[in-house]
Amino acid sequence: MELIISLLTGAVxxxxxxxxxxxxxxxxxxxxxxxxxxxxxxxQLLGMLGIDLSGIIGSIAGGTVGGGVLMAIIGVIKNSMKK
Structure with missing residues (x-):
């Protein structure tokens, strides 16, 4: 259940x-x-690091931040490849 929440909040x-x-x-x-x-x-990174931010709240935080950070990184790479 927590993985599903992480994936959905990652999209957000x-x-x-x-x-x-x-x-x-x-x-x-x-x-x-x-x-x-x-x-x-x-x-997955939060789990491997042993960081437990109390279940669902941790999944929401990790998913949202992870999704935003990866989108920004890919966006920067995509824009730099255009030049």
Missing amino acids: GGNLAGAILKKFSMGTLWNSIVGILGGGLGA
């Missing part, structure tokens, strides 16, 4: 980052896909 985080960082946005679909991947990675 990716789209929030896309809305805030319009220069790096890749559109709603790709922001969501990259956010889902980032949300899953964020949840």
